[in-house]
Amino acid sequence: MSQRAFLRNLARGEAYQAEAPTLWDVGFATAVAQAELEDRERPGAYHRLRFAGPDGREVLIDTTRPELLPACVALVCHPDDERYADLVGAAVRTPVFGVEVPVRAHPLADPAKGTGIAMVCTFGDLTDVTWWRELALETRAVIGRDGRLLPVPPAGVPAEPYAALAGQTVAGARRTLVDMLADAGDLVGEPRPITHPVKFYERGDRPLEIVTTRQWYLRNGGRDAALRGELLARGAELRWVPEHMRHRYEHWVAGLTGDWLVSRQRFFGVPVPVWYRLDNAGEPDLAHPLTPQEAALPIDPSSEPPPGYEESQRGRPGGFVGDPDVLDTWATSSLTPQLVGGWADDPDLFRRVFPMDLRPQGHDINRTWLFATVVRSHLEHGVLPWRDAVLSGWILDPDRKKMSKSKGNVTTPLGLLEQHGSDAVRYWAANGRPGMDLAFDPAQIRVGRRLATKLLNASKFALGLGAADALRAPCDNSSSARLTPRRDLELSATEPLDTAMLAELSGVVAAATAAFDAYGSVHRSPWPTTYEVGRAVRGEGDPELLRLAGDPLSQVRRAKSERKLSMKAEVPLAEALGPAALLDRLGLVAGDLRAAGRIGKLDLLPDRTTELVVACAF
Numbered sequence: 001m002s003q004r005a006f007l008r009n010l011a012r013g014e015a016y017q018a019e020a021p022t023l024w025d026v027g028f029a030t031a032v033a034q035a036e037l038e039d040r041e042r043p044g045a046y047h048r049l050r051f052a053g054p055d056g057r058e059v060l061i062d063t064t065r066p067e068l069l070p071a072c073v074a075l076v077c078h079p080d081d082e083r084y085a086d087l088v089g090a091a092v093r094t095p096v097f098g099v100e101v102p103v104r105a106h107p108l109a110d111p112a113k114g115t116g117i118a119m120v121c122t123f124g125d126l127t128d129v130t131w132w133r134e135l136a137l138e139t140r141a142v143i144g145r146d147g148r149l150l151p152v153p154p155a156g157v158p159a160e161p162y163a164a165l166a167g168q169t170v171a172g173a174r175r176t177l178v179d180m181l182a183d184a185g186d187l188v189g190e191p192r193p194i195t196h197p198v199k200f201y202e203r204g205d206r207p208l209e210i211v212t213t214r215q216w217y218l219r220n221g222g223r224d225a226a227l228r229g230e231l232l233a234r235g236a237e238l239r240w241v242p243e244h245m246r247h248r249y250e251h252w253v254a255g256l257t258g259d260w261l262v263s264r265q266r267f268f269g270v271p272v273p274v275w276y277r278l279d280n281a282g283e284p285d286l287a288h289p290l291t292p293q294e295a296a297l298p299i300d301p302s303s304e305p306p307p308g309y310e311e312s313q314r315g316r317p318g319g320f321v322g323d324p325d326v327l328d329t330w331a332t333s334s335l336t337p338q339l340v341g342g343w344a345d346d347p348d349l350f351r352r353v354f355p356m357d358l359r360p361q362g363h364d365i366n367r368t369w370l371f372a373t374v375v376r377s378h379l380e381h382g383v384l385p386w387r388d389a390v391l392s393g394w395i396l397d398p399d400r401k402k403m404s405k406s407k408g409n410v411t412t413p414l415g416l417l418e419q420h421g422s423d424a425v426r427y428w429a430a431n432g433r434p435g436m437d438l439a440f441d442p443a444q445i446r447v448g449r450r451l452a453t454k455l456l457n458a459s460k461f462a463l464g465l466g467a468a469d470a471l472r473a474p475c476d477n478s479s480s481a482r483l484t485p486r487r488d489l490e491l492s493a494t495e496p497l498d499t500a501m502l503a504e505l506s507g508v509v510a511a512a513t514a515a516f517d518a519y520g521s522v523h524r525s526p527w528p529t530t531y532e533v534g535r536a537v538r539g540e541g542d543p544e545l546l547r548l549a550g551d552p553l554s555q556v557r558r559a560k561s562e563r564k565l566s567m568k569a570e571v572p573l574a575e576a577l578g579p580a581a582l583l584d585r586l587g588l589v590a591g592d593l594r595a596a597g598r599i600g601k602l603d604l605l606p607d608r609t610t611e612l613v614v615a616c617a618f
Contacts, residue, residue, distance in 0.1 A: 001344050002332040003273040003297050005376060006262075010274075010291065014219045014379050015262070017286060021122070021129045022213045022261065025201040026147035030265040031215050032201045032208060033328060034222075034258065035368045039197035042207070046114065048188040049181060051075065052093040059084075059092050059103075060188060062114030064196065066181065067149070067173040068121035069094055070157045070165070071142040072101055076131055077117040079105040084117050095186035096161050096177070104135050123210035125199070126257055141212050149173050170209070214286065216263035216272060216325065220375050222256035234374050234384055241390040242435040245366060252367040260375070262331045269326025273299050275306040282317040290320065334372035337385040356386040357520070363391040363435055393437035400439050411440050424449035492538035496545055496588040503541030506533040549589045552576055555614040556597040563618065571599045573617040580606035 009015035023032040044064045051059040059075065072094050077084040087103040094101060108127060109118055120131045122139045131137065140154035148169055153162035164180065165173045181187035199208045221228030231253050240246040263272060274291055276284035290306040292299050301322025305311045313319030335343075337356050342349040355377070361369060370389060377385035394402055397409040404410065416425050427448025432438035493499050509528050516523070560569055574597065576586060583604040586593070594602050 001335055001339055002270045002327055003299070004294055004344060005335055005338070005380060006327065006331065007273060007291055007294065007297075009218055009379060010289075012379070015216060016219075017214060017216055017289075019212060019214045020217075020258075021132070021210050022215055023199070023201075024145060024209050024211045024213070025204045025206065026145070026209060027204050027206045028201065028266075029145065031213060031261055031263065032204075033261045033330070034256065035260075035330070035371070036202050037199050037208070038202045040200050041195050042198040043193065044196050044198075045191035045193050047178060047181070047191050048115070049095055049119070050186040050188055051095060053087060054090050054092075057087075059087065059117065060115045061117060061119045063119050063124075064194070065121070065124045065174070066177050067165070067170055068124050068142065069119075069177060069181075070097055070099075070153060070162055071121040071123075071140045072099065072119050073122055073132065073137045073140055074101050074120040074135065075103045075117050076106045076109050076120050076135070077103065078109040078111045079107060081109070081111045081116055083111075087117075096180050096184055097157055099156055099158075104131075104137075106131055106135060122212075125210070129210065130257065139212065143170065143209050143211055145211055145213070147206070147209060215261050216327075217259040218262045218331070218375070219379075220256065220260040220371075221253060222258045222260070228253060228256070231371075231374065231378060234378055237384055238374075238386075239388045241388065242433070245363060245389070245391045245435055248363075248366050249371065252371060260372070262328045263325040264328050265324075266326055269329070270298075270332055271300050271302065272323040272325045272327060273297065273301065274323045275301050275309075275320045276323070278315070278317055278319050278321055280317050282315075284321055289323070330368050330372045333369055334376045336373065337377065338380075354381070354385070355383050357388060359386045359389045361389070361391060363393060366391060391435050393432065393435055396437050396439045398440055398442075400437075403440075416445060420445050420449045421452065423452035427451060493536055493541075494538050495592070496542070497549055497592040499537050499539065499541030500543055500545035500549075500589075501541070502533055502537045504543040504546050506530045506537075506541075507543060509533060545585065545589055548582070548585055549593055551612055552586065552593055552614045553596055556599065556616055559614075559616040559618075565618070568598065569618075571597060571616050571618065573601050573603070574599045575603045575605055575615045575617075576612065577605045577608040577615070578612040579610065582612055586612070 006015060023034070023037065024030070025032050046062045046064060047066045049061045049063060049066065049069070051061060053059045061075065075087075075092060077088065079088075084103065088105045089103065091100045091102050093099065103117075104120075108130060109116070120128055120135075120137060122132055122137070122141055123129055132139070138156075140157065142149050142154060142165075144150050148167055149165045151166045153159055153166075161180065164176055168176060178187065178191070200206075201208055219227060221231045232250060235246060235249045235253065238246070238249075240249075274289035276286055276289055278284055292307065296307075302324070304322075305314065306320055309320050315321055337354060338344070338350070341354045341356070343354070359370065359373070370391075373385050377383060395411075397403055397411070401407070401409065413425065424445050425448070428441060428444040429438070431441075431444060493502055510530050513527065513529075516527075556571060556574060557567060560567055560571075576583060578586075583606045587604060590602055590604070593599065
């Protein structure tokens with residue numbers, strides 16, 4: 001499936017190879033996509049370097065990466081910065097190496113950062129990549145895939161001073177070059193310690209470098225304004241729960257700086273399904289990859305020859321070589337609707353289930369799984385892969401810290417389900433909201449267990465009295481009816497709080513039924529109806545009474561809790577103060593309030609306060 005989709009992307013020109021700046025994790029020895037980055041605060045230092053400008057002018061530069069000085073290709077300032085306006089278009093010389101580099105203007109330069117003029121190196125960060133690309137600057141790569149400075153200096157950089165840096169780690173080269181700058185008198189003042197965000201691969205433990213490599217990319221709007229607009233429009237079509245997650249999607253798409261890097265230098269993964277012809281000198285023709293027929297998939301280019309070749313021709317001049325890379329995990333995960341829908345092997349099923357209804361997922365993979373799935377579906381099918389996306393938060397530990405195996409604070413659901421039952425776990429989980437994190441709370445699970453037990457026992461009791469048959473019985477005098485109309489009325493709820501509760505339940509049943517019907521629920525089990533609930537009420541109930549009774553009861557329970565009393569503790573006297581009209585309504589449920597709160601005497605004192613306040617005397 002993954003290879004099939006990739007080959008189709010390749011045939012349409014959506015997948016391509018390019019020699020380009022690549023985010024590189026030295027520890028994992030692989031390329032990294034923009035979506036796999038995270039910022040981590042790390043200590044560093046600003047070093048002020050002295051460049052030699054025209055007519056003996058000094059140009060001071062602040063940098064946290066002096067080791068990249070031999071990779072410097074330009075200085076850049078803001079177009080409106082008058083301090084450097086006369087330098088734009090001129091050239092300066094780098095300290096230590098004496099290489100001439102141009103001074104250019106670009107709106108991304110920040111006049112308030114450092115000295116207001118920056119050193120552009122190939123490559124220190126993603127801003128360097130932007131400047132290099134948009135200003136059409138030279139390339140002087142100095143860091144290799146092993147995280148060490150290359151053994152040979154880039155073109156135009158003198159070999160003698162560079163020799164002291166060759167083969168060193170980034171940290172070692174930094175120390176050496178700072179010493180060289182100080183010896184040359186081009187280090188101004190002492191390094192100034194700072195703490196700043198540094199880019200890391202989300203699973204790595206070493207800062208990322210940017211090296212020039214040949215990789216496979218998939219177009220995602222990062223370098224194509226028209227495609228970016230189409231993908232933003234797809235995001236607008238999608239129904240987001242919660243709604244604010246739409247803005248995260250839009251911010252991510254609008255902020256993309258390049259296409260999706262889909263190739264990886266790893267041992268395990270789905271192989272990139274292409275080969276390359278070797279010319280008579282044994283060099284691969286990377287511009288014209290050889291591809292298999294879809295019917296031959298899956299294939300492994302490292303162990304299978306391309307059509308028209310024999311295995312004996314592998315690696316020989318005039319023969320072929322397989323692409324050594326594998327596809328990014330997300331390149332396959334982004335095809336989950338196609339995978340489960342049978343896109344490759346069950347066209348009838350796929351036609352009936354795609355596009356799908358719902359993508360439930362965590363908010364932290366909005367920019368990876370969700371966006372990548374939208375990209376693949378848009379490119380292949382021209383539609384959204386689903387119409388709704390519900391994004392959950394994380395389950396945190398009781399101290400509201402993210403669960404992690406390394407921290408030993410992970411709780412898995414299986415043991416909870418076995419110990420407390422699914423209803424108790426659902427009760428706790430129902431406290432969460434889409435898009436929001438939820439702390440694991442064993443106490444709430446125990447409360448849920450007790451509530452589920454009470455509901456079960458109460459339901460058994462009511463059902464044992466024939467409640468279900470009574471509610472479903474027709475309201476007439478036929479022999480099949482369990483109850484006569486008169487008897488039906490006698491058993492209807494009449495107490496205000498009871499009718500209020502049943503009226504509220506009727507509203508919940510109606511809303512839930514409408515929501516399930518509108519969504520197309522697959523559940524076929526019996527479901528309560530408003531007719532059944534209405535049969536249990538004489539007259540009309542007022543749901544607001546239920547909420548009105550809950551407020552003073554909460555205040556009574558809070559008073560007991562503050563005094564560290566049991567909820568079963570008696571309250572000899574409680575006074576309810578509030579507007580007269582409110583207390584008149586409260587009087588309708590006063591008996592239930594006294595019983596639930598274990599209140600001996602309840603006095604209603606009208607117009608003493610503007611809001612309902614309950615004072616308890618113990």
